Amino acid sequence: METIRLLVDNNSNSEKSYTQAVDLLNNGEVVAFPTETVYGLGAVATNDRGVKKIFEAKGRPSDNPLIVHIGTIEEVANFIEEIPENALKLMDTFWPGPLTLIMKAKPGILAPSVTAGLTTVGMRMPDHEVALDLLRKLKKPVAAPSANRSGKPSPTKAEHVEEDLKGRIPLILDGGATGIGIESTVLDITVNPPVILRPGGVTKEMLEEVIGEVIQPTKLQEKLDSTPKAPGMKYTHYAPNAPVYLIESDQMTVSEAISKLSNKGEKIALLAPLSFENLGADFFFPYGEEGDQEMMSSKLYDDLRACDKTQATIILATTTSIQGVGAAIMNRLEKAAGGNWYK
Ligand code: TXA
Ligand code: MG
Secondary structure, eight states: OOOEEEEOSSSTTHHHHHHHHHHHHHTTOOEEEOOSSSOEEEEETTOHHHHHHHHHHHTOOTTSOOEEEOSSGGGHHHHBSSOOHHHHHHHHHHOSSSEEEEEEBOTTTSOHHHHTTOSEEEEEOOOOHHHHHHHHHHTSOEEOOBSSOTTSOOOSSHHHHHHHHTTTOSEEEEOOSOSSOSOOEEEEOSSSSOEEEEOOSSOHHHHHHHHSOOBOOOHHHHHSTTSOOOGGGGSOOSOOSSOEEEEOSOHHHHHHHHHHHHHTTOOEEEEEOGGGTTSOOSEEEEOSSTTOHHHHHHHHHHHHHHHTTSOOSEEEEEOOOOSTTHHHHHHHHHHHTTTOBOO
16 A cells, blocks of 8 residues: 655645545545644544554554544533543643543444443544644544554654554655654543543643542552553553663763673663763763753654664663653653663
């Protein structure tokens, strides 16, 4: 299959690109598009044939449910049995934006593969002009996971989607680099207090300001079986080809690690703040200024992917505090590293 990439900006050709995307979606095909978090790979959420193509293109396990994207808050009622009061407050405050709400689905409306056998569904309204234009022209819900091959870092640029899915999907709407760079917060609002299944751009603190207590399970709690989790969080994630090791964000520690690893003949890629540039790593990918977590989240997946274009045999990634959006960044870094720290 030929994969076409179409730029969508404010030029006059954009209308044609949207029409092409809408036609493909209506015909049960998949289309990749940008959101404010990462690129998504969408299909009409009521079309099981289309949704199955998402799983095929990504190589995604079929027990991992998809997020349903909508263009207006009113549409939620079409798919949700009973919208909790708290959910309405959160939609009012954070939509459009990087917050996915897990609620009880009305049976028999969404394609069965969207919910992967669960009685609940995650919904969100993305805060990106291209995504919203597409949804509002289509006037249908779009099921969309991140547009990467399963296991790889999520795509934050159309080029990343091409790297992973060229030849497997018909169309990529190219809206440039996404802003936030890591996926939405997933909040299970079917339980009380609500539980964060995946940390993201909307933090625990931000949620609590609107609805009161919210649980963010610790790593230990996540390991205990009784704690609810997003099915997808159990799979390998965000993994470049070379092994990733987490390391404290301290120049002495990193410098010593680089010397030791170099002596062993390793080729080292370093992901760290700008000020770590001259510590002798073979390849250096700066997160931005030390402590700039917004920059770090927007660059993280691009940096992890860039390591695959080098001869690095090992990747060292410095960590950040788990305050605010740092919780989401550390969640992704820990998964990319498979929990491994440099010792
Ligand atoms: O920012 C995002 O959320 C992006 C963009 C494209 O919107 N999408 C995204 O989708 O990250 P995906 O499929 O890569 O991740 C969705 C996560 C998975 O971990 C999945 O298991 C979980 O949300 N999830 C989806 N529906 C769920 C449900 N009903 N109950 C529990 N977890 C659910
Ligand atoms: Mg994903």
